[in-house]
Amino acid sequence: xxxxxxxxxxxxxxxxxxxxxxxxxxxxxxxxxxxxxxxxxxxxxxxxxxxxxxxxxxxxxxxxxxxxxxxxxxxxxxxxxxxxxxxxxxxxxxxxxxxxxxxxxxxxxxxxxxxxxxxxxxxxxxxxxxxxxxxxxxxxxxxxxxxxxxxxxxxxxxxxxxxxxxxxxxxxxxxxxxxxxxxxxxxxxxxxxxxxxxxxxxxxxxxxxxxxxxxxxxxxxxxxxxxxxxxxxxxxxxxxxxxxxxxxxxxxxxxxxxxxxxxxxxxxxxxxxxxxxxxxxxxxxxxxxxxxxxxxxxxxxxxxxxxxxxxxxxxxxxxxxxxxxxxxxxxxxxxxxxxxxxxxxxxxxxxxxxxxxxxxxxxxxxxxxxxxxxxxxxxxxxxxxxxxxxxxxxxxxxxxxxxxxxxxxxxxxxxxxxxxxxxxxxxxxxxxxxxxxxxxxxxxxxxxxx
Numbered sequence: 001x002x003x004x005x006x007x008x009x010x011x012x013x014x015x016x017x018x019x020x021x022x023x024x025x026x027x028x029x030x031x032x033x034x035x036x037x038x039x040x041x042x043x044x045x046x047x048x049x050x051x052x053x054x055x056x057x058x059x060x061x062x063x064x065x066x067x068x069x070x071x072x073x074x075x076x077x078x079x080x081x082x083x084x085x086x087x088x089x090x091x092x093x094x095x096x097x098x099x100x101x102x103x104x105x106x107x108x109x110x111x112x113x114x115x116x117x118x119x120x121x122x123x124x125x126x127x128x129x130x131x132x133x134x135x136x137x138x139x140x141x142x143x144x145x146x147x148x149x150x151x152x153x154x155x156x157x158x159x160x161x162x163x164x165x166x167x168x169x170x171x172x173x174x175x176x177x178x179x180x181x182x183x184x185x186x187x188x189x190x191x192x193x194x195x196x197x198x199x200x201x202x203x204x205x206x207x208x209x210x211x212x213x214x215x216x217x218x219x220x221x222x223x224x225x226x227x228x229x230x231x232x233x234x235x236x237x238x239x240x241x242x243x244x245x246x247x248x249x250x251x252x253x254x255x256x257x258x259x260x261x262x263x264x265x266x267x268x269x270x271x272x273x274x275x276x277x278x279x280x281x282x283x284x285x286x287x288x289x290x291x292x293x294x295x296x297x298x299x300x301x302x303x304x305x306x307x308x309x310x311x312x313x314x315x316x317x318x319x320x321x322x323x324x325x326x327x328x329x330x331x332x333x334x335x336x337x338x339x340x341x342x343x344x345x346x347x348x349x350x351x352x353x354x355x356x357x358x359x360x361x362x363x364x365x366x367x368x369x370x371x372x373x374x375x376x377x378x379x380x381x382x383x384x385x386x387x388x389x390x391x392x393x394x395x396x397x398x399x400x401x402x403x404x405x406x407x408x409x410x411x412x413x414x415x416x417x418x419x420x421x422x423x424x425x426x427x428x429x430x431x432x433x434x435x436x437x438x439x440x441x442x443x444x445x446x447x448x449x450x
Contacts, residue, residue, distance in 0.1 A: 007419030009112030014054040020061035027065020029132035043094035048076040048084040050100040053212030067148035080246035082343035083161040085118035100245035118340035169353040174200035182208040183220025185244035221250040232256035242344040248331035249344035253362035262293040266369035284326030291372040373433035375440040
């Protein structure tokens, strides 16, 4: 992976590692690279953003760069990441850009680029953009009529995306009561309108008042406790939680208990299989998936393929095998029949439709895949070089091997560098939570001292 693009695009703290100047240069380079790749003098880019205070600034810089290098822009405004992917395809655009740092705090932001098919841009094209930006290889800027222009999308673009989501289920969700947490993020622009399409569904919306700095703050998929308490107090059938750019969805059941991405895969996978629509009898997950999902798949004769962390890796494996369902424990769930990326609102609809059709409570369906205790400890690391040094340390390798030997078949250890933050993540699973906690802390303490 290059120096600019990580596993989920370009990320950084705004005006520290990611600023308007860099955004302008990325816009120029992206226009140049896509013009060459498509053979079009004026490639068309869609561009959308989340609700961070810095998103307007970065959007302006990106648009200036794109237009300066001759690209046209369809401005989508605040809209979920998966909507940008969908609208890139439906508008026959050459690429789409999202300005978001997903679940990260508001000080962070990011730039993610989709290709014309709604998939994340290839490593090769990302490398070309990097090469231009890092080594100042951009061509001279356009003049006169060659400068690109901006078209501002009307409400119909978002409505087209919502229409698409609604058409993916054949249920009216009648009689269900749900509570929806928009994380003060991009879902604030679409969730209420989406669930209003189901007049027999009662949906209450919370955390849909973004002010630029409250995105993901004590709300959404990274802070589920408040939603859980409100679901039980209000006697809702389910709670739904999105992250800042609404490409992931977690839930809480009727008892207020978390339903993570692994359980969503289990519940939706069982339904797809019952209808003969689970291609290859296979679910694609990641190495972070809970031991419970592995047990669930084994007991039912399903194949569970686990990739490296990252929805990009999950999607690539799905494409290779022609599989239709995959995702991450963190809530990125990919329903390949309907989307090219993780989509939180799509996931919510699919999950609600399965539960509604079953006639059972969400807690009953979740019981088919009861999570084993899993402890995740994040250890801050100053630089990428330090992360690499620690990950290659023989002392760490020996310690991990020792813990794995102690747990044997009753648990699992995974130590990995974050692809989006200056962290090393330590995950330990065990049959008992106190064992997982102590072993995770033991490894985390070692990393801190390396």
